[in-house]
Amino acid sequence: MNDRRLLRLRQLAQGAALLGAATVLPSCETPRAAAPTPPADTGKPVDGAPAPDAGEPPFRTPAQLNAPRPRVTMDPQEAKEAEAAKAAAADAGVAAMPPQTGVILNAPPNSAPIEPVPTKVHLNAPRRPDAGTPK
Amino acid sequence: MTFALSRTSGDPLQLTQEHELLVQPRRGGEVTWSLDGVTLTPAERTRGLDAWVGRATTEMHSLALFTQLASQIHLLGAPLDWSGAFARVIADEVRHTDLSLRMSALLGGPHTVTFDERTFHLPVGGSLRAHVRHTIIEAFCIGETLSGRMYRHALKAATVPVAKKAVTAILVDETFHAEFGWEVGALLMRPHEGFEAERGELARHLPGMFQSFARQSCVTRGPEWTAAQPMVESGENLGSLTDEGYAQCFYAGMEADVVPGLEAIGFPEARGAWQAFLAAHPG
Ligand SMILES: [Fe+2]
Ligand SMILES: [Fe+2]
Numbered sequence: 001m002n003d004r005r006l007l008r009l010r011q012l013a014q015g016a017a018l019l020g021a022a023t024v025l026p027s028c029e030t031p032r033a034a035a036p037t038p039p040a041d042t043g044k045p046v047d048g049a050p051a052p053d054a055g056e057p058p059f060r061t062p063a064q065l066n067a068p069r070p071r072v073t074m075d076p077q078e079a080k081e082a083e084a085a086k087a088a089a090a091d092a093g094v095a096a097m098p099p100q101t102g103v104i105l106n107a108p109p110n111s112a113p114i115e116p117v118p119t120k121v122h123l124n125a126p127r128r129p130d131a132g133t134p135k
Numbered sequence: 136m137t138f139a140l141s142r143t144s145g146d147p148l149q150l151t152q153e154h155e156l157l158v159q160p161r162r163g164g165e166v167t168w169s170l171d172g173v174t175l176t177p178a179e180r181t182r183g184l185d186a187w188v189g190r191a192t193t194e195m196h197s198l199a200l201f202t203q204l205a206s207q208i209h210l211l212g213a214p215l216d217w218s219g220a221f222a223r224v225i226a227d228e229v230r231h232t233d234l235s236l237r238m239s240a241l242l243g244g245p246h247t248v249t250f251d252e253r254t255f256h257l258p259v260g261g262s263l264r265a266h267v268r269h270t271i272i273e274a275f276c277i278g279e280t281l282s283g284r285m286y287r288h289a290l291k292a293a294t295v296p297v298a299k300k301a302v303t304a305i306l307v308d309e310t311f312h313a314e315f316g317w318e319v320g321a322l323l324m325r326p327h328e329g330f331e332a333e334r335g336e337l338a339r340h341l342p343g344m345f346q347s348f349a350r351q352s353c354v355t356r357g358p359e360w361t362a363a364q365p366m367v368e369s370g371e372n373l374g375s376l377t378d379e380g381y382a383q384c385f386y387a388g389m390e391a392d393v394v395p396g397l398e399a400i401g402f403p404e405a406r407g408a409w410q411a412f413l414a415a416h417p418g
Contacts, residue, residue, distance in 0.1 A: 001392050001399075009399040012321035019264065019327075020212025 160304030183373025191235035199255035275316020352385035
């Protein structure tokens with residue numbers, strides 16, 4: 001690396017922080033449990049939105065549709081029940097379910113813990129049996 | 136669980152057509168998939184095949200890991216240009232895996248490579264930002280930088296036209312990946328609350344990273360002995376180096392790029408860690 005490039009890197013590293021969400025995201029586990037629960041998929045028509053045709057898949061996430069996301073209003077009884085279910089789950093030590101995104105993961109439930117990937121994978125070097133140590 | 140990765144789905148599909156377009160080299164022209172006019176000894180063919188099957192494996196791992204990283208930077212609120220650049224990096228790793236599989240098939244080797252999907256992603260412990268920084272520094276600032284140098288020498292070594300084209304295509308991309316890694320690495324070193332603790336923790340991993348990359352680069356002895364060994368086998372070459380050739384790239388790349396770069400972005404500890412490594416590998 002020449003001096004100009006090194007100077008450029010030094011300058012880049014000394015600017016103002018860029019990451020919008022970084023300081024409020026302590027780990028990938030915590031926010032998932034603490035994230036606001038997405039509106040429940042009640043299958044019922046939502047305020048101001050046309051009733052879905054029978055057989056139409058239930059609305060999942062705005063990521064899948066190029067349409068504004070309708071606001072879901074729970075009826076008070078339903079909201080109470082949902083709260084009670086959440087409290088019961090917390091009492092039982094059950095972690096909150098990850099948000100339902102409608103994305104299908106190609107992984108079996110309760111799959112074995114994932115081993116760290118040795119970083120040899122990024123190198124254009126022949127693979128050796130002892131190569132790479134988990135970080 | 137393991138699975139065999141094949142190039143295409145097998146039916147005439149639009150998705151396959153799109154893939155075929157994407158995997159065309161960005162520069163250096165189309166690859167002509169032929170060994171016409173090339174006579175290879177069994178040893179030359181085996182050396183080439185080993186290199187390209189190994190690359191199909193490592194490039195696919197890069198694809199999987201970088202795709203995971205790309206999704207993590209979304210969660211960190213990174214500017215959109217990070218996502219755009221990452222999208223190219225991911226497309227590039229698709230290209231490299233594809234080229235490697237095709238080289239293997241052309242040389243009479245396997246058409247598929249087997250993977251265990253559990254080895255694809257890295258688990259996240261603690262701060263996601265610290266994890267992303269660690270992975271970028273390790274996989275890009277060090278990994279892609281050394282890899283680029285190895286491909287540069289592999290291109291010089293290659294004598295067979297199809298291999299030259301394939302290595303050129305990969306080299307063009309890897310050069311960008313290293314540059315991207317240093318830029319993102321530097322941006323991730325801008326101080327924030329709790330930064331010094333995260334930085335210090337990462338700095339403590341540098342000696343281990345250096346050792347790990349030395350092993351991956353086939354380093355067995357010190358820089359002087361290594362530099363005195365041949366970098367390339369004689370005869371026809373399909374874009375590979377000797378073990379000592381890869382090790383030479385490690386020493387040269389660490390000295391010229393990795394250690395000064397790490398110092399520049401805010402790891403003064405890199406110099407001491409490298410001197411300790413050299414002291415442990417005399418001669
Ligand atoms: Fe690659
Ligand atoms: Fe790469």
